[in-house]
């Protein structure tokens with residue numbers, strides 16, 4: 001089980017906020033950033049990227065996860081998510097997180113770098129449908 005220091009929490013939320021500044025969200029104007037740390041210690045960031053054809057946009061968390069998976073990483077320790085108001089990951093992102101492990105720590109931060117909530121993927125998505133359900 002991963003345990004995080006306050007310094008690590010703070011650094012990940014700061015990285016998520018840095019990514020948030022790169023959000024492309026001209027339609028909702030809700031800027032989201034994510035920073036994902038893998039078991040191997042690599043960090044992948046993401047921001048939401050919207051589109052004039054609304055449903056084709058993508059959330060920050062999924063961009064960070066897809067970047068990691070596309071670079072060969074599938075084991076995640078912690079994902080930090082930052083929004084102006086400390087908003088929680090959407091259901092679609094929770095499901096994508098669950099695919100890669102229910103124990104991944106989720107840090108939810110606000111735009112000032114405060115930790116609003118610390119939980120796990122299992123905490124965010126009880127009873128998750130996972131790859132095991134297909135066996």
Ligand code: THU
Nearest residue numbers: 028030032048059060089090093
């Ligand atoms: N959004 C995220 O990036 N992550 C979430 O978990 C919730 C929602 C984005 C999608 C859209 O660009 C904007 O926030 C408003 O829904």
